[in-house]
Amino acid sequence: MKEFKYVITDEVGIHARPAGLLVKEAKALASKITMEANGKSADITKLMAVMQLGVKKGTEVVIKAEGDDEDSAIAKIEEFMKANL
Numbered sequence: 001m002k003e004f005k006y007v008i009t010d011e012v013g014i015h016a017r018p019a020g021l022l023v024k025e026a027k028a029l030a031s032k033i034t035m036e037a038n039g040k041s042a043d044i045t046k047l048m049a050v051m052q053l054g055v056k057k058g059t060e061v062v063i064k065a066e067g068d069d070e071d072s073a074i075a076k077i078e079e080f081m082k083a084n085l
Contacts, residue, residue: 001065002065003062005062006060006078007060008060009085012057013055013057013059018084019051022081025080026045029067029072031066031069031074033073033074034063037053037055037060038053044063063077065077
């Protein structure tokens, strides 16, 4: 299992547009990827689960990837988050 931590810098946190793009990115990967924030965890291939985390600007999230492509998966998600969130 690979993981990384990231502090959200987007002014409105994780809202519908970037959440939808994040889900699309995650669905293209083979690994199971989860996001933990505010004491909750969500599968990031499920839009409503990501939205229910209620992630605001300044919130630290932990992204975990487990599976055959976990190294490349965690790198892709980290790159996406730095560019969009």
